[in-house]
Amino acid sequence: MIVELTAFSTLVWVCLALTACAPLILLALWLKDFLSKQLW
Amino acid sequence: MPKTSGGSSYSFIHIALLLLITLLARPALAYNDSYQLSGPDAPSREGYFTLSITPAPQQQLVLQQSQSATFDTIDAEFRWFGDFEQITLTGFTDGEYFFRLQPAADAAEASSNVVKVTVNHYPRWQAYSLFFIGLALFILLVASLLILRRRV
Amino acid sequence: MNEASGFALSSSLGLTLVVLFGVAWVLFGWYLGRANKTHEDFALAGRNVGFALAAATAMATWVTSNTTLVAPQLTYQLGVWGMVGYSFAALGLILFAPLAARIKRLMPHGYTSGDFIRLRYGRLAWYVFIAISVVYAFGWLVSLGMAGGILLEALSGLDYHIGMTAILIICVGYTLFGGLRAVIATDFIQALIIIIGVVLIAWFLIDTVSLESIHSEVQSNHPQLLDVLFPAAMMFLFNNIFFGLGEIFHSNVWWSRALAFKGKVAFKAFLLGGLLWLPIPIVTGFIALAAPQLGIFPPSADMVGPMVAAEVLGKVGAVVVFIVVFSALASSLDSLLAATSDLVTRDIYHKKLRPEASDAHLLRFNRYSILGLGVLTWLLCLPQIATLGALLNFAGAFVASTIFPIVLGLYTRRLPGRWAAAAMFFGTVLGLTGYFVIGFYVAALVSCIVSATICGLGLSFSRSEFNWDDLNEAEEQQS
Numbered sequence: 323m324i325v326e327l328t329a330f331s332t333l334v335w336v337c338l339a340l341t342a343c344a345p346l347i348l349l350a351l352w353l354k355d356f357l358s359k360q361l362w
Numbered sequence: 363m364p365k366t367s368g369g370s371s372y373s374f375i376h377i378a379l380l381l382l383i384t385l386l387a388r389p390a391l392a393y394n395d396s397y398q399l400s401g402p403d404a405p406s407r408e409g410y411f412t413l414s415i416t417p418a419p420q421q422q423l424v425l426q427q428s429q430s431a432t433f434d435t436i437d438a439e440f441r442w443f444g445d446f447e448q449i450t451l452t453g454f455t456d457g458e459y460f461f462r463l464q465p466a467a468d469a470a471e472a473s474s475n476v477v478k479v480t481v482n483h484y485p486r487w488q489a490y491s492l493f494f495i496g497l498a499l500f501i502l503l504v505a506s507l508l509i510l511r512r513r514v
Numbered sequence: 515m516n517e518a519s520g521f522a523l524s525s526s527l528g529l530t531l532v533v534l535f536g537v538a539w540v541l542f543g544w545y546l547g548r549a550n551k552t553h554e555d556f557a558l559a560g561r562n563v564g565f566a567l568a569a570a571t572a573m574a575t576w577v578t579s580n581t582t583l584v585a586p587q588l589t590y591q592l593g594v595w596g597m598v599g600y601s602f603a604a605l606g607l608i609l610f611a612p613l614a615a616r617i618k619r620l621m622p623h624g625y626t627s628g629d630f631i632r633l634r635y636g637r638l639a640w641y642v643f644i645a646i647s648v649v650y651a652f653g654w655l656v657s658l659g660m661a662g663g664i665l666l667e668a669l670s671g672l673d674y675h676i677g678m679t680a681i682l683i684i685c686v687g688y689t690l691f692g693g694l695r696a697v698i699a700t701d702f703i704q705a706l707i708i709i710i711g712v713v714l715i716a717w718f719l720i721d722t723v724s725l726e727s728i729h730s731e732v733q734s735n736h737p738q739l740l741d742v743l744f745p746a747a748m749m750f751l752f753n754n755i756f757f758g759l760g761e762i763f764h765s766n767v768w769w770s771r772a773l774a775f776k777g778k779v780a781f782k783a784f785l786l787g788g789l790l791w792l793p794i795p796i797v798t799g800f801i802a803l804a805a806p807q808l809g810i811f812p813p814s815a816d817m818v819g820p821m822v823a824a825e826v827l828g829k830v831g832a833v834v835v836f837i838v839v840f841s842a843l844a845s846s847l848d849s850l851l852a853a854t855s856d857l858v859t860r861d862i863y864h865k866k867l868r869p870e871a872s873d874a875h876l877l878r879f880n881r882y883s884i885l886g887l888g889v890l891t892w893l894l895c896l897p898q899i900a901t902l903g904a905l906l907n908f909a910g911a912f913v914a915s916t917i918f919p920i921v922l923g924l925y926t927r928r929l930p931g932r933w934a935a936a937a938m939f940f941g942t943v944l945g946l947t948g949y950f951v952i953g954f955y956v957a958a959l960v961s962c963i964v965s966a967t968i969c970g971l972g973l974s975f976s977r978s979e980f981n982w983d984d985l986n987e988a989e990e991q992q993s
Contacts, residue, residue: 323741323742323743324733324737324740324741324742325594325740325741325742327725327726327729327730330594330725330729330740331725331726331729333594333598333796334716334720334725334796334797334800335725336793337601337793337794337796337797337800338713338716338717338720338793338797340790340792340793341709341712341713341716341793341794341797342709342713344573344705344709344790345705345706345709345710347786347790348566348569348570348702348705348706348790349706351565351566351569352566352567352570352702354566355564355565355566355567356566360564360565360776361564361566361567362549362559362560362562362563362564362567362695407746408591408592408746409738409744409746410590410591410815412813412814425811438735440809440811441809441811442811443810443811443812443813443821446813447813448813448814449811449812449813450590450811450812450813450814450815451811452590452591452736452738452739452815453593453732453735453736453737453738453739453806454736454738455737455738483738483744483745483746484745484746484749485745486743486745488745488749489743489745489746489748489749490748492748492749492752492753492955492956492959493748493749493751493752495752495959495963496751496752496753496755496756496959497752499752499756499959499962499963499966500752500755500756502966503609503759503917503918503921503966504609506921506922506925507609507612507613507921507925510921510922510925510926511612511616511925513925514616514925
């Protein structure tokens with residue numbers, strides 16, 4: 323059973339998109355904590 | 363992250379070598395040695411294996427793959443990387459494969475011995491049984507977590 | 515060293531970069547460390563870490579140099595299953611989320627995982643547990659220290675000993691000044707660097723060689739790599755998952771974080787950290803599948819990631835690889851130094867040797883033990899024995915034996931200490947036997963099965979009931 327091109331490229335693109343979102347999520351959370359003085 | 367989850371070896375040594383070689387990229391000398399090619403002693407169970415040559419390559423080499431010892435048809439060619447003494451090939455299905463070296467510039471005669479590599483993947487039953495044992499244990503763990511968590 | 519060579523960076527530039535990085539991080543650590551008044555501040559960042567920093571540190575610590583290097587290696591060897599299987603290590607963080615919340619609730623004043631084992635299971639289990647923790651922590655510390663030296667040497671021609679010493683001094687330095695606060699704050703920045711770096715490499719790769727051409731090349735010449743039913747890959751999958759679970763469930767690196775996070779943050783932070791980590795091994799792994807398309811056949815499989823990156827991005831690629839791997843190394847090395855020195859200070863020094871030690875004394879001792887661990891690691895790294903890295907190959911047998919004793923210890927009153935000790939001991943021994951007799955792909959699996967069976971027997975035979983209040987021992991001293 324071979325992984326088809328569509329499955330393969332969907333997997334890679336989805337993971338790349340999720341990974342690329344990660345810094346944005348972390349920075350947004352940081353900003354939220356920072357503004358509400360909840361960092362530490 | 364799991365450190366080395368597959369009997370894998372220690373990466374950085376090789377990366378060090380790699381970067382030294384790629385970045386230094388010395389010019390190839392036009393020697394005409396014959397090389398001693400050697401393969402794994404036991405059949406490969408995972409479809410990947412490492413071939414080695416002595417001495418280290420002095421010229422640009424190509425590794426040829428065939429299904430017959432006489433190389434009637436060449437099934438694939440792999441560019442030998444730099445002057446490393448090893449190459450790792452991967453993704454082979456069950457079968458017998460023959461390899462030999464050729465200089466990159468077309469020379470008719472083989473410049474190394476021929477090596478036979480047998481690929482014999484683990485039997486399906488073994489793979490399935492370990493997979494399902496692992497799955498069962500994993501389900502047991504997650505189920506205990508869920509049940510115990512609700513109980514306390 | 516040879517200045518005129520073709521290294522990506524000249525050794526003086528390499529050294530300058532390292533010194534700049536080092537000074538910045540140590541100053542940052544010192545700045546953050548000013549808030550540390552007590553031992554609790556130093557070891558557990560005041561037990562008040564917010565969600566953003568908590569999630570980032572969970573993710574960044576779990577991204578070690580191996581995520582960036584072994585993920586491509588496994589993909590090259592085991593194909594699509596290799597990278598998908600590696601990304602399942604995120605389950606360790608995700609499943610630790612409920613445990614972290616439980617730990618925080620049961621032991622609001624606890625310090626280490628050793629504390630828990632000692633109070634919950636007693637002396638015998640504690641000895642077995644400490645042995646497992648020490649083997650694991652030292653194997654990891656030494657391999658990270660050596661990796662730092664080798665990386666610097668490879669990129670700039672800087673002597674191995676100088677590079678190794680430099681990365682140890684940097685990490686020891688900022689951990690020494692700032693404690694867990696510095697570790698967590700630097701982890702946040704390192705997490706951003708790592709993610710952006712791997713996304714860049716993956717993006718340029720897809721742009722250069724399309725996914726279509728990667729797929730068609732692999733399909734026609736290396737079909738096994740796309741096979742869903744690849745036998746070796748199926749066998750590797752759950753063993754790897756249990757290895758990861760064991761690493762996280764037992765290690766004080768994760769326990770000290772659970773205890774340091776603010777009240778309700780622990781659960782959310784580990785869950786988000788795990789979800790953010792999940793796609794990373796696929797992003798770093800798939801680039802290995804481009805190797806055949808690019809005509810790259812590496813001398814050994816673990817080199818495939820950097821080779822592809824260097825081919826696609828040239829010298830810039832080498833520098834990006836350097837920064838990403840350096841950050842990944844530091845984010846794990848600092849955590850391990852902090853968590854292991856806590857274990858030494860709290861479990862061995864305070865609880866065994868000097869129960870009457872004052873808070874200021876403990877804070878001082880904690881700093882000495884970071885320094886001591888740094889020196890010991892440095893000494894072990896000096897000979898540059900490559901085989902030390904192999905120590906980590908069978909660590910799976912050690913750590914997987916702790917999974918069930920930890921879970922059951924946190925949630926049931928019934929499992930007694932001697933059964934837990936037996937579970938960890940025999941799990942480790944039989945796991946190691948499996949590793950040497952059958953193969954690497956059963957070490958963690960066998961260890962976990964044996965340990966689970968012994969725990970199951972212990973639960974069914976025992977009638978003892980543990981009193982949860984015993985986990986909150988009275989502190990002998992107050993500052």
